[in-house]
Amino acid sequence: MKILKKEKNSIQIICFPEDVEVQKGDYLIAEEGNGKYALLQVIDVNYVQTPGILEDLLRTMSLEKIDTNFIDPFDTNSFMLLIKDARIVSTKIRAIAEGENLIFGSSWLPSRFKSFIRKADINTLYKLIKVDGFRKINIGKVSGQDFYINAEAFDGRLTIITGKKETGKSHIAKIIVSSLVEYGAKCIVFDINGEYVNLNKNKLGEPSKLANKIRILIPGENFKVTIKDAGLKVLLDVLEYVYNTPGTSCREFARIWHTIEHKKISLTIDELIEFIQRAPIHESVRDALISRMLALKSSRFFTNNENEATSLMDEINSIDNGTLIIIDMKSLIPITRKIVVEYILSKLSNLLKDDKIPPIFLLAEEAHLYIRNTYWDDLVTRMRHFGLFPIFVTNQPDSIPETIYRQADNIFLFNFTNENDLDFISKASRIDSESIKSIVSQLPPKHCFILGYVVGDLPIVVKVKDMDIQTMGMTKKFFKEKKSILIQKML
Amino acid sequence: MQNKQENLTSNNVPLHLDIGSSTYLKAFSNIGLMSLNRINNNEYFFPVLDKNNNDDDQNEDILIVDFKQGKPISFSIKPIEIKKPIIAIDTSSIKIAENSEGFIIAIRGAIIQRFLNKFSAYLIGPFPFYVCEENSYLIYNRLRNIFFGLKENVNPPLLEHISKRIGNLFDRWLQIYVAEKFSDSILLFDGSLTAGTIDSPISIMKNIIEIAQKNNNIIMAFSKMTRLRIHGIRITEIQSKEPYPYVINIDNCLKQMKYKCFGNIYVARLSPFPFSYRLDIAPFSKDKHIEALGILLNNDAIIYGYPETLLLAHVLSTFNKIDVIGFQRLLASEFNFPIYENEDIRETLFQPF
Numbered sequence: 001m002k003i004l005k006k007e008k009n010s011i012q013i014i015c016f017p018e019d020v021e022v023q024k025g026d027y028l029i030a031e032e033g034n035g036k037y038a039l040l041q042v043i044d045v046n047y048v049q050t051p052g053i054l055e056d057l058l059r060t061m062s063l064e065k066i067d068t069n070f071i072d073p074f075d076t077n078s079f080m081l082l083i084k085d086a087r088i089v090s091t092k093i094r095a096i097a098e099g100e101n102l103i104f105g106s107s108w109l110p111s112r113f114k115s116f117i118r119k120a121d122i123n124t125l126y127k128l129i130k131v132d133g134f135r136k137i138n139i140g141k142v143s144g145q146d147f148y149i150n151a152e153a154f155d156g157r158l159t160i161i162t163g164k165k166e167t168g169k170s171h172i173a174k175i176i177v178s179s180l181v182e183y184g185a186k187c188i189v190f191d192i193n194g195e196y197v198n199l200n201k202n203k204l205g206e207p208s209k210l211a212n213k214i215r216i217l218i219p220g221e222n223f224k225v226t227i228k229d230a231g232l233k234v235l236l237d238v239l240e241y242v243y244n245t246p247g248t249s250c251r252e253f254a255r256i257w258h259t260i261e262h263k264k265i266s267l268t269i270d271e272l273i274e275f276i277q278r279a280p281i282h283e284s285v286r287d288a289l290i291s292r293m294l295a296l297k298s299s300r301f302f303t304n305n306e307n308e309a310t311s312l313m314d315e316i317n318s319i320d321n322g323t324l325i326i327i328d329m330k331s332l333i334p335i336t337r338k339i340v341v342e343y344i345l346s347k348l349s350n351l352l353k354d355d356k357i358p359p360i361f362l363l364a365e366e367a368h369l370y371i372r373n374t375y376w377d378d379l380v381t382r383m384r385h386f387g388l389f390p391i392f393v394t395n396q397p398d399s400i401p402e403t404i405y406r407q408a409d410n411i412f413l414f415n416f417t418n419e420n421d422l423d424f425i426s427k428a429s430r431i432d433s434e435s436i437k438s439i440v441s442q443l444p445p446k447h448c449f450i451l452g453y454v455v456g457d458l459p460i461v462v463k464v465k466d467m468d469i470q471t472m473g474m475t476k477k478f479f480k481e482k483k484s485i486l487i488q489k490m491l
Numbered sequence: 492m493q494n495k496q497e498n499l500t501s502n503n504v505p506l507h508l509d510i511g512s513s514t515y516l517k518a519f520s521n522i523g524l525m526s527l528n529r530i531n532n533n534e535y536f537f538p539v540l541d542k543n544n545n546d547d548d549q550n551e552d553i554l555i556v557d558f559k560q561g562k563p564i565s566f567s568i569k570p571i572e573i574k575k576p577i578i579a580i581d582t583s584s585i586k587i588a589e590n591s592e593g594f595i596i597a598i599r600g601a602i603i604q605r606f607l608n609k610f611s612a613y614l615i616g617p618f619p620f621y622v623c624e625e626n627s628y629l630i631y632n633r634l635r636n637i638f639f640g641l642k643e644n645v646n647p648p649l650l651e652h653i654s655k656r657i658g659n660l661f662d663r664w665l666q667i668y669v670a671e672k673f674s675d676s677i678l679l680f681d682g683s684l685t686a687g688t689i690d691s692p693i694s695i696m697k698n699i700i701e702i703a704q705k706n707n708n709i710i711m712a713f714s715k716m717t718r719l720r721i722h723g724i725r726i727t728e729i730q731s732k733e734p735y736p737y738v739i740n741i742d743n744c745l746k747q748m749k750y751k752c753f754g755n756i757y758v759a760r761l762s763p764f765p766f767s768y769r770l771d772i773a774p775f776s777k778d779k780h781i782e783a784l785g786i787l788l789n790n791d792a793i794i795y796g797y798p799e800t801l802l803l804a805h806v807l808s809t810f811n812k813i814d815v816i817g818f819q820r821l822l823a824s825e826f827n828f829p830i831y832e833n834e835d836i837r838e839t840l841f842q843p844f
Contacts, residue, residue, distance in 0.1 A: 052812035059806060066603075066610040066803075071511045073520045074825070076617055080817030 001117040003030065004088065006109065009432065011040055013089040013117060014048060016082050020119050022089055024439045025449065025461025026143065027120035030110035036098050038110050039120065039128065040091035041459060043438040048086040056084060092435050094458055100127045104457070122147065129456035137179040139172070140448070140464040147462050151183045153454035154361065158380050158407055159391040160400065162425070163414020168446040170195060170365065172412055172464050173393050177363050181213050181322040187361040188316075188348070190341065192369065194330030210324060215315055218328045219340045220300035226309045227302055228267045232257045234346045239292055241372045242338045249288045252281050256289075268304035269297050299336040301343070312347050316357045329370070337370045345375065345383075352386035359387030367392050368399035376400070380407050397421050402428045410454040415443040431459055508602070508613055508672060515664060518637045519618060526621040526630055527595070527826055536588035536595065536828050564740045565731035566777075568761070571785035576606040579679040580665045581804035584658030587818050588828070593623025595828070596654035597818055600665050601808035604673075605791055605800040614807055615665070617818060622653045631656065638664040639695045648689065659690035666699050666710075674706035677787055679801040684712050684771040687750040700753050704774040709783040710754065713801060714769035719756075726758050727767040736761040736793070738770060738784060740777065755780060761788065762796040 001015035013028065022028065022042045031037035050056075070077060096106035122145040133152025140147055154176065161169050177187045178199060189196045200211040217223035227235070232254060239245035239253060256279050260267060265275075273293045276286060296302055303309055315325055327344065329337050351357045362379075364371065371379070379390050392400055398421070405411070405428030413429075413436070416422050422441060426433030430451055439449050439461065451459045510516060582600040589595070599616035622630060631647035638660055648656040662682075669678055686696035703710050719726040719741075731737050738757040754773025757780075760766070772780040792799035810818075822828045 050813050050816070055811050056813050059811075062803070063612065063807070066612045068612045068614065069508075069511075071516070071613060071615045072617075074617070074619065074821060076814075076818055076821050079821045079824075080814055083813050083817045083820065 001028075001089075003110065003112045003115060003117070009093050010434075011038070011091050011093060013040070013091060015087055015089060015117075017085050017087060018082065022119065023461075024442055025459075027094075027125060027458075027460075028089070028091060028117055029120045029124065030115045030117045032111055032115050036096065036108065038096055038108070039094045039102070039458065041094050041435070042089055042091050043435045044090040046088045046090065048088050050083060050086065053084065090438075092432065095128070097128055102128050102130075102456070102458075119143075121145075125458065125460070129458055131454065131456050135183045137176065138465060139175060139450075140446075140462040142460060142462055147460070149450075149454050151180055151185070153410060154180060154389060154391070155359070156384070156389060157409035157453060158384065158389070158404070159410040159412070159454075160405060160408045161391065161393045161412040161414075162397045162400075162416075163395065163412075163443075163448075164416050164418070164421070165395050166445065167414035167443070168448065168464050169393050169395065169412075169414055171446070171467070172414075172448055173363055173365070173391065174199065175465070175467055176391065177324060177361065178210055178467070180361055181210055181324045184322040185361055186316055186323045186325075186358055187363060188325045188327065188344070189363040190344075190365060190367070190370065191326050191328050191330065192337070192365050194328050196324075196326045197328055199324065199326070213319055213322045214324045214326065215318070216326045216328055217310065217315065219332060219336065223310050223327070223340075224301060224303040224308055225312075225343060226267070226304070226306055227269050227272055229309060229311075229347075230302070230343055231346070231350075234343050235296075237342050237346065238296070238339050239289075241374070242335055242342065243292045243295065245288060245292060249285045252279075252285045253289055256281075269293065269302045270304055273297070295335070296339070299339055301336060301339055312344065313351050313356050316351070316360065334369070338372070341370045342372075345371075345379070348388055349383055349386060352383070352388055359389065361389045361391060363391045363393065365393040366395070366399070368394065368396070373401075376404055380404055397428075398424045405429065408452065410450070410452040413440050413443075413449040413451065415445065415447070416440050430457075435459065510602075510613060510615060510668065513668070515637060515668075516615070519634065519661065519664075522630060522633055522637075523618045523620040526626055527619060527828075529626065530590075530621055530826075530828060536590050536822070539586040539589050539594065563729060563744060563758075565733045566738050566740065566781050566784075567733040568736040568738060568781065568784045568788060570788040571782060572789055573786050574607060575786050575790055576604055576673065576676040577679060577787065577791045577798065577800045578669050578673050578676050579603045579605075579798065579801040579804040580662070580669055581681045581801065581808045582658050582662040582665060583805075583808040583810055584654040584661075585810045585815065586654050587619070587815060588822065592625070593621060593627075593650060594654065595822060596620050596622060596657065597810065597814075598654070598658050598661050599808050599810065600661055601804045602665065602669060603800050603804045603807070610800075610803070612803070612807060617810070617814070618661075619818070619822070620657060622650065622657075624650060627653055631660075634660050638667075639692065639698075641692060641694075645689055656690055663691060663695055663699070667695070667702065670699050670702040670706065670708055670710070673708055676706075676708050677783055677790070678703060678708050678710045679798050679804075680710060680712040681714075681801060681805060682712055683714050683717075683769065684710065684753040684773055685750045686753055693751055696751075696753050700773050709775060709779065710771075710773050711783070711787065711798075712754075712771040713759070713797060714771075715797070717769040719769060726769060729758050729767075731760070735763055736784075736788060738781070759784075760796055761793045761798075764795045766796040768796060 001013050001019050004012040004014045022045060024042055024044065026042045028040045028042060029037045030040060095102040095104050096108045122142050131150045131153050133150035135151035136148040137151055138146055139149050161173055163169050177189060181187055191197065197216050200208055200214045202208045236250055236254060239250050256276055260275055273290060276289050276293060316323060327340065329340065394400055411429060413425065416425060422437050426436040429436050443449060446464045448462050448464050449459060450462055580602050582598065584596055584598045587595045587597050597617040597619050602613040604611045620630065627647040627650060632644045634657065635641040666680055684696060685691060686693040717726060726741055729739055731739050738759045740755060740757050742755050752771060754771045755777060757770040757772065759768050759770040787798060794802055
């Protein structure tokens with residue numbers, strides 16, 4: 001393999017197919033033997049435009065139509081085939097390494113003629129990816145070898161997992177959260193499709209390693225809260241953002257709330273409704289507030305009975321060594337989902353601020369469906385400082401604001417073929433758009449392009465491993481009968 | 492000469508030849524290999540930018556033709572619906588690399604058979620040779636001896652022309668081979684049927700014609716370029732009033748012969764395109780030649796007035812750039828002859844300034 005040319009951050013390498021089997025995402029090392037080397041990531045592989053190739057192809061094609069016998073005592077044909085099949089490997093310079101230290105942005109170039117180019121093995125990459133921590137998560141395989149990331153890479157960080165449908169996003173999300181919980185972390189999952197609820201079972205249906213660490217909370221069933229617990233801020237946010245209540249009505253509601261608080265009356269939703277009915281306010285405001293309070297009541301998320309209420313703090317703190325709280329929102333209507341999320345985010349923020357719970361990871365799938373727009377920045381800036389570390393999962397990359405991508409520490413990219421999605425992702429990612437477009441558009445299912453802190457800023461393509469847990473992420477299908485069974489029935 | 496094998500008839504499609512096991516070919520290959528063995532491993536080679544040497548043989552043309560001797564005679568050609576195999580042969584040679592003493596050359600040949608619109612092909616080679624002043628005498632005369640049984644030694648051609656000359660010897664041997672192996676066929680050669688030159692001794696050309704005649708083959712040799720001129724005008728410029736396709740026989744115009752030509756010489760214009768070729772046809776009489784041309788038109792496509800099968804033989808034997816690069820890699824890896832880019836001394840000295 002030899003370096004052909006360099007343009008900006010790209011290096012083209014010329015090689016024969018036999019030299020090395022490279023795939024998009026693989027790393028090559030170009031070294032001169034003095035301990036310094038360039039770390040090059042393969043982003044594309046093409047044929048060499050050999051002089052006379054058109055003429056040669058035409059000749060080969062014409063020979064295909066002819067019964068041809070070759071009398072080639074020196075077997076020159078095999079050599080010529082090699083030349084014809086020579087490849088151009090397009091790479092990006094990711095870093096220059098000196099020993100085990102990476103230098104980003106160095107202008108050092110390996111010699112065109114003297115440098116030796118080889119495929120980087122996983123151990124070399126490990127030595128270069130210097131991410132703090134020792135809690136290893138086996139995420140899958142790189143070049144056939146197990147690849148580990150550190151659980152600490154998610155601590156205090158914003159993570160985004162995105163890709164088109166059925167490429168393995170939820171699968172990797174489950175690997176990450178279950179590993180974090182195994183290492184003793186606290187995680188909350190907004191489970192919009194009810195696909196995390198079986199993480200407590202392995203594939204045989206027996207209790208999994210996480211069985212004792214999982215709490216499944218179903219809003220309206222085993223997860224209810226009191227109005228008092230929710231507090232004025234949550235209710236005002238629900239009124240404003242979920243029910244689009246006008247400002248005047250919200251102000252009247254706040255005034256009524258303060259009056260009740262002042263009178264030290266215990267607050268239930270029924271009593272609140274009663275109080276609004278008797279309050280000296282304009283009829284239209286009263287109607288607006290009553291209708292919304294009745295809607296709140298009908299969500300069954302709020303309870304009048306304090307004994308029936310769930311304490312989120314207790315749930316989080318109930319298990320010492322790792323807790324996975326799954327908020328099963330599968331059966332909730334969109335408005336109730338938003339109410340539940342408003343409550344949880346607000347509650348978590350308060351609990352973290354008051355140090356009543358330890359820092360916590362929040363996994364949110366298709367968060368744009370239930371997290372209001374004004375929350376995004378809050379989640380990734382203010383709440384992160386309190387100790388809430390979000391992991392967003394989406395198949396619509398543009399549903400997450402571009403500014404959030406820019407602040408993301410770790411990005412797990414699965415396949416996208418849609419040009420618009422690729423454009424969006426490449427604009428928002430931390431590496432060049434050419435790499436994103438070339439690698440991501442060709443990723444097979446269950447292969448993930450990992451960018452950011454978690455891989456020490458050396459983007460890596462990983463084949464995501466299987467899990468011995470019931471992941472339930474598969475789509476239910478109508479035509480699910482196996483062909484063999486169908487044939488049996490037909491017979 | 493090789494033993495006569497079972498002749499291939501019109502029904503032999505696809506082509507099955509025993510040329511791979513021919514002792515002549517093995518000897519040819521061995522001479523090449525031995526010539527490479529004399530190179531020291533520490534000798535450096537530089538690539539040569541060379542064209543394929545498969546052009547028609549110019550030097551051996553008859554020098555002068557004149558109308559005073561007689562008039563050219565035109566013959567109109569009409570396709571004759573007789574099915575016959577068309578066999579075309581061509582060879583190519585090229586300089587691959589050079590060192591201070593000589594060249595590494597490569598030679599390749601192609602035999603193409605067309606019958607009932609089906610093609611079969613044999614690509615023979617490439618064969619490498621290392622030729623320098625020291626060994627050119629030996630190589631050239633060994634090849635003449637092996638291929639044609641010629642005992643007397645001759646001076647070898649200049650090193651500059653050696654690849655073309657060795658290619659010519661190989662070409663003549665292939666012609667003998669197909670003349671022997673095929674019967675009732677039309678054999679298409681590239682070049683002429685001129686004899687008496689160093690690579691085409693009269694005895695050899697005579698032998699080819701006799702074998703062809705014995706096997707009822709007719710040979711047509713097409714020259715794309717010729718030095719034959721009538722009153723200073725190249726013979727391929729002569730036109731007939733006959734509608735094309737036609738041939739013009741110029742045998743009557745021949746005045747002075749430096750070399751002997753076997754067969755009859757024609758100017759052939761076989762398509763509406765304004766391209767004419769020198770065409771030598773042998774053996775047999777002119778009548779049979781005109782009939783054979785009619786059969787050729789019926790059995791082969793004519794591309795710009797040139798038979799497609801011969802065109803294909805030319806294309807398949809020719810070395811392209813990839814062949815040359817592949818061959819250079821073979822020399823480097825199998826024979827351990829390092830090939831370095833030749834530095835341009837002018838560029839090296841002056842380019843930075």
